[in-house]
Amino acid sequence: MNRYSPRTLALEVVMIAVAAVFAFPVYVLVNLAVRAPSDTSSPIAPTSSPTLGNFAGAWREAGLGGALINSVVVTAASVLIVLVVSSLAAYPLARSAARWSRGTFLLIMLGLVLPFQLASLPLYQTVRDLGLLGSVWSLVLFYSGLQVPFTTFLYVGFLRALPRDFEDAAQLDGATPLSTYRYVILPMLKPITVTALVLNAVSVWNDFFTPLLYLSGSTQQTVPVAIAGFVGQYVSDWNLIFAALLISIVPVLAVYLALQRHIINGFAGGLKG
């Protein structure tokens, strides 16, 4: 089977046509981002004399430099914290059959169903009372807790499927639980850690609702908030807006293209659990 038949050729043509439709918005995005504001021809007509001026303007006006740094800090710190606390918690949750363990697991899994709006509005008040509004550290705190259920879920599922032989051997050799976690469990968790890292990083990096609440009106902004502010300000200057959108997409797409094989497999594999 799987020979390249006329039927396969027909499928190939159809699939490439579908992909072209999917890619059409990206073509328009790039096309308009390199177009001078004076050029008012159709948005689908290829730009005759492309310019990079919009990018310089968007970079300056949208404050994307600072926003990128904030986004990197928030994403890196939140993801690091959530990976450490979730993998640590997953170890007893996956290995102990005691009642407290099952109860704790169910309690944490409750977080998968609760919509973040329910928690983030009351938390807004706490963050304000702590004087953390407008600070990216409020976001690090928020994501570190918010991402615990999903990450713990991934780790527990993965760990339950692993044999106990290595950790039993380590314990017989006199290893403490903490050093067993550090030197036996953590290395075994590496594949799911990569998946969890990517999934968490994507959702933290792209989140808009929470930074909109906690950072609005401040000078500290993440990329999605900076973009929204910029669009609001330059509402009709779409060449400039598209340049800003493109700048914000490039880091994500660069990471994606570099890791795509891994990301696509990990997404599917990690979610299959």
Place this chain on the structure above:
Amino acid sequence: MQGRRHAPPWWFTLPALLLFAFVVLLPSARGLHYAVTDWDGLNPDFTVVGLDNFTAMADDPDAFGAVRHTLVVAVAITVLQNGLGLLLALGVNSAIKSRDVLRVLLFAPAMIAQIVTAYLWRNLLGPDGAVNSALGAIGLGGLRRDWLGDPDLALWMIVLVVVWQYAGYSMVIFLAGLQSVPKEIYEAAAIDGTGPVRRFWSIIRPLLAPALTINLMLSIIGGLKLFDQVYAMTGGGPGHATDTISTLIYKEAFTLGEFGYSIALAVVLTVIVAVASGAQYTVLSRGERAAS
């Protein structure tokens, strides 16, 4: 059995539990309390008003509309995104030469921030946007319109954008399911002369059940919580034609200062998400058992 084996200590769960409790659990519980008050978000003095916020919802056409839009959008996204995702997965799982490139390309939109793709599409769907230009270029100029300005169409345009962004995501999960089908089964079926439809229905479909469960859960929960796309593309308008529960929650809290009412809406959203995912989980896990 190994009597010497001791379970790892309970306090390993403590850091995760404290963070989760501080950020999710306790605020959610406080939310349940605020939902029965008239709190404005600022004033430390507020009174408990019982179920007034919920009965007010029954008389609020905006709240009714938002609930309706949320359900319509969630169902439409779930059906279209997974239908298209499955077709794409079957396509890129075939012997076509471009399949590796197509997988990378079709999944790429899922990596981009929703707020960014939403602003992109807001322009594309505008009166002078690329969609209207493209329609004119292929001789369908009669279909040109202000896609987001039309109250009957705007909600569907939001659905379209979500499906465009996440069909590749569904595709990847279905693809993982398809690749768990052993090659020998395909080959045996091909030798037996089993047609593609029969092959799909009796061999592939049962093995796709776990992927389908995950995909349906993700898309329905994502659809029910929809915020970014609406905020960026229409702001809930024209009028309230595209307001979802999430955008109404935001407006009530931060532009109208109705925190109590807003959180009551969040409670309604919580109940809808819990019921939808609980029902779905029950039905699908029964289906998965039947299929295996």
